[in-house]
Structures are given as C-alpha cells and as structure tokens.
Amino acid sequence: MSEEEILSVHRVVQSARLQMLTDTNRQEAFNTTLTILSACFPRQKSGDHMNADWNDCERFFAHVLAFDTAVQNWNPVLADYEAYINLICDVTWYLWEIGQYDEALGRLNWIEEICEKTIGLDTLEAARVYVNRGSVFSSLNRYDEAGQLFQKGLTIRQTLLPADDQLLGNSYMQVGNYYASQGKIEEAIRSHRQVIRIRESSPETPPGIMIISYFNICRCLLLGTQLAEAERMLEMAQLWENKLNQEESLYHKNG
The missing domain is CATH 1.25.40.10 (Tetratricopeptide repeat domain)
Known part of the structure; x- marks a missing residue:
C-alpha cells in the first residue's frame, strides 16, 4: 500500500473510534490532539515566511487537516479556542505559501466562523485570519478584497x-x-x-x-x-x- 492509502485507512479507523467513545472521552481526545499538534506544527511568526520549516510543516500537515476536518464534523467544545485558531492560521499560511489557495480559503472561512462564535472578531486571532485571507486574495489578484482585510487586521492590531x-x-x-x-x-x-x-x-x-x-x-x-x-x-x-x-x-x- 502507498503512504496515502495507509493514511486513508488510518483516518477511517480514527473516525470509527471517535464514534465509539463516550462524550467525555471524545472531548478529551480532541483537546489532547489539539495540544500535541499545536506543539508540533511550526509557528508562523510576525508575518515571516515558513520556508525554513517546510519539512516539519509537511510532516504534520495531513494530521492538522484531518484534525480540523474532524472538528468540523463533530463540533466539539474545545478547551483552548485561541490555540485552535492559531494552529489553523499556521497551517493556512503554509497552504498559501505552497499555492493551495482554495484549501486555505476554505479553512479560513470555517475558522472565522469559529472565531466569531467563541473569542470574537476583535481579537488578535481574528486579525491573523484576516491577514491570512488577505494574503491569499493578493496572490489571486483580488486586491480590493485583500486591502480591506489587511486594513481590518491593522485596525485590530492598532487597538490591542x-x-x-x-x-x-x-x-x-x-x-x-x-x-x-x-x-x-x-x-x-x-x-x-x-x-x-x-x-x-x-x-x-x-x-x-x-x-x-x-x-x-x-x-x-x-x-x-x-x-x-x-x-x-x-x-x-x-x-x-x-x-x-x-x-x-x-x-x-x-x-
């Protein structure tokens, strides 16, 4: 079997196991996974590019995407939404750097909804979401939308x-x-x-x-x-x- 096929089987097993867990154990599983992935996936700092960390990004990339998809499917209550939003911002920045724009935008749309429902859109985490989406739109030559998002990010950061x-x-x-x-x-x-x-x-x-x-x-x-x-x-x-x-x-x- 190829590595992708092995990973697909692994995801099926994970999904089945999630269904068998009690609600309490399922919540613990999501929060533990968030803690581990937040520690493992490279952090994007101050707008810098992540190319020096691409190998580590690639190593944990599929796991973060699978975790994010599971969160969307199961909608668990997470103990640390700031950590979750920052993790997805890290991975969507990486997606932008490697040119996977549609994937990045889809995840950013989702994470903005989570941000609004939990910690709010006047936070530094929301500013990161706006900046990441603006960067993608810039690469797609959608400059007006990019400019509006960059200005939103700047306004929040000026305040905080x-x-x-x-x-x-x-x-x-x-x-x-x-x-x-x-x-x-x-x-x-x-x-x-x-x-x-x-x-x-x-x-x-x-x-x-x-x-x-x-x-x-x-x-x-x-x-x-x-x-x-x-x-x-x-x-x-x-x-x-x-x-x-x-x-x-x-x-x-x-x-």
Missing part, C-alpha cells in the same frame, strides 16, 4: 498592541503594499515609514527584513518620482548588508 510591536509593523507593510498596488503612493510611503520605524526599534529584527523594508519604501518613492529620497533609502538598505552572510547578500543584491 503597543505602537512598536512587530506584528503591527507587518500589518503596516501589507497595507503599504496594497496602497502601492492601487497607485496610492503617498499612503504607501507613509505606511512603509511606519514599518521602518517599528522594525528599527527592535534589536531582534533580522538584517534581511530591514533590507526588504527599505526596498519596499524605495520602490514607492521611485513610483512617486522622489528620486533623491529613494536613493537615500537604498543607501540605508546597503548599510545592513554587512550584517548578512554571503548567500543572503547575493539574494538581496539581486533584489
């Missing part, structure tokens, strides 16, 4: 997070990129200046992220024909190059 929080910086970046795609250059420049302010305030910001931040605003300044300021931003990006290893430096020089 300190002004120098890195997640907030990520939201400003997304909104800035949306403005640039719509030709709203001055709005884009203002958003990307916020990104740089926030990211420079943290000593933990990777040099590559700072370079990308300066590249983003440089492109906007060029679109706005502010050439001297664009050149200054490019020079600022070059100052960070000394902190990169050779491979990273080559990547960003090509950029």
Whole structure:
C-alpha cells in the first residue's frame, strides 16, 4: 500500500473510534490532539515566511487537516479556542505559501466562523485570519478584497498592541503594499515609514527584513518620482548588508 492509502485507512479507523467513545472521552481526545499538534506544527511568526520549516510543516500537515476536518464534523467544545485558531492560521499560511489557495480559503472561512462564535472578531486571532485571507486574495489578484482585510487586521492590531510591536509593523507593510498596488503612493510611503520605524526599534529584527523594508519604501518613492529620497533609502538598505552572510547578500543584491 502507498503512504496515502495507509493514511486513508488510518483516518477511517480514527473516525470509527471517535464514534465509539463516550462524550467525555471524545472531548478529551480532541483537546489532547489539539495540544500535541499545536506543539508540533511550526509557528508562523510576525508575518515571516515558513520556508525554513517546510519539512516539519509537511510532516504534520495531513494530521492538522484531518484534525480540523474532524472538528468540523463533530463540533466539539474545545478547551483552548485561541490555540485552535492559531494552529489553523499556521497551517493556512503554509497552504498559501505552497499555492493551495482554495484549501486555505476554505479553512479560513470555517475558522472565522469559529472565531466569531467563541473569542470574537476583535481579537488578535481574528486579525491573523484576516491577514491570512488577505494574503491569499493578493496572490489571486483580488486586491480590493485583500486591502480591506489587511486594513481590518491593522485596525485590530492598532487597538490591542503597543505602537512598536512587530506584528503591527507587518500589518503596516501589507497595507503599504496594497496602497502601492492601487497607485496610492503617498499612503504607501507613509505606511512603509511606519514599518521602518517599528522594525528599527527592535534589536531582534533580522538584517534581511530591514533590507526588504527599505526596498519596499524605495520602490514607492521611485513610483512617486522622489528620486533623491529613494536613493537615500537604498543607501540605508546597503548599510545592513554587512550584517548578512554571503548567500543572503547575493539574494538581496539581486533584489
């Protein structure tokens, strides 16, 4: 039997076992599984890509999807809805990165309903749902919808997070990129200046992220024909190059 066939049989056995459990034991099984998968599946942090963790993502990917499908079918009462929503946000971000857009959107639609029914849509978890869906829509060239969702995420984070929080910086970046795609250059420049302010305030910001931040605003300044300021931003990006290893430096020089 192939690995997929073995996994399918395993799912059938799991489904049959769930039906045999008492309600109490079934609830315990769901909550235990959530705890284990939340600890095993890589976390997506501050809008960063997960490509360095793709092997681990792939290892637990099918298990998370099967768990989420079981939650949809059985509708258990979970002990930690924040953990569940964050887990599905992690896996839908991975789905977006590998180009499985329909699968990502389906899971995000479901998890938004759960978010609304449990912890509410004015939470940081809801902001993640909006940001993830916005990222998918952006890749599908549905820019108006993406922009609205990025703005929702930014508004929530502005309300709940300190002004120098890195997640907030990520939201400003997304909104800035949306403005640039719509030709709203001055709005884009203002958003990307916020990104740089926030990211420079943290000593933990990777040099590559700072370079990308300066590249983003440089492109906007060029679109706005502010050439001297664009050149200054490019020079600022070059100052960070000394902190990169050779491979990273080559990547960003090509950029």
